[in-house]
Amino acid sequence: MQCDYFDAGRCRSCSLMGTDYAGQLADKQSRAARALAAACPGLSWEAPFGSVPEGFRNKAKLVVGGTRDEPTAGILDAHRQGVDLRHCGLYEPGLAEVVEQVPEVIATLGLVPYDVVRRSGELKHVLLTHSPDGELMIRFVLRSPGQQVRIARALPWLLETIPGLRVVSVNLQPDHAAVLEGPEEIVLTVAEDLPMQVNEVRLRLRTGSFFQTNTTVAAGLYRQAQDWIHQVDPVTLWDLYCGVGGFALHALLRPDGTPRDVLGLEISSEAVASARTTAAELPGAARFEVGDAASGVGAGEAGPLRGLAPPDLVVVNPPRRGIGPVLTEWLESSQMQHVLYSSCNVDSLARDLERMPSLVPVRARLFDMFPQTPHLEVLTLLRRG
Secondary structure: OOOHHHHOOOOOOOOOOOOOHHHHHHHHHHHHHHHHOOOOOOOEEOOOEOOOOOOOEOEEEEEEEEOOOOEEEEEEOOOOOEEEOOOOOOEOOOHHHHHHHHHHHHHHHOOOEOEOOOOEOOEEEEEEEEOOOOOEEEEEEEOOHHHHHHHHHOHHHHHHHOOOEEEEEEEEOOOOOOOOOOOEEEEOOOOOEEEEEEOOEEEEEEOOOOOOOEHHHHHHHHHHHHHHHHHHOOOEEEEEOOOOOHHHHHOOEOOOOOEOEEEEEEOOHHHHHHHHHHHOOOOOOOEEEEOOOOOOOOOOOOOOOOOOOOOOEEEEOOOOOOOHHHHHHHHHHOOOOEEEEEEOOHHHHHHHHHOOOOEEEEEEEEEOOOOOOOOOEEEEEEEEO
């Protein structure tokens, strides 16, 4: 991929830009295998699941800079001044065209970009999510609620001007800190979620819901997980750190069509609400509860899983820090036969695997969610030895 912003030194976020994509993928596979070699000497690796090297991002997280009349949408430079990246080549078709519109939309609304140096202005970020059906969610991150009325009044114009726009919200982030969004969200549209068709499952994303950045590779990740789960064929399954329910809902039905006993646990109430909405549209009776997977699964502990017998299989999809000592200890001492671990950090994955010696990794596959960067996702199936 060639990028004028990278060549001009205006943006260096894609640290592997200019590297042949086949080489990127091979290097990531080699790095993942090396990271897990000590804990998993006999691990069988599937061929890596690659991506298109450009036009793959379903999200745009745009830092707003510049002035009211000439806003920028992209990043901030070393002097905390706005760098406009509206023509970035990473965005998928449909989203790319909307990103190009964002500075004009900001100017038309009369929103004043937040100036980090002066600590003045209102609009900090514009966050966009694009669905496979061409629908869009746009979130305006403001310092205070004063400018919310401008956006609310312009809602009919926004819905008419931006192709596929379904959800519009205002997020309030009052702190002078490098934080993307705040805790308070005001949805302005009738629609409160964005449907995301992934394989046979129509997931629902609310404003606070996390979803993978690369829809095509996410679909491949869920298909692989579904296939390995079907081969094991557990009757009961827990999806910890379940997010909007991607893994759980792909595993809801057994190969013969009968439903599994599926339970998801997630700390974000917004994500749980999304998962419950999707589950209500599918056969079976998947349950989703709000709770902290890292501290609330042990026998006798308080929380939504208290008193439940361990399932046949657990899926974990933690943040970069991994699942940590409490959960690894519980998994190691439990009687469950399989764990499916999806990790975005092979170093924390390796640490967690070393804490669970009786759960032996038997299969693994790399999924390249983030071409042009060193980041990667690894799915690993563990079996009790």
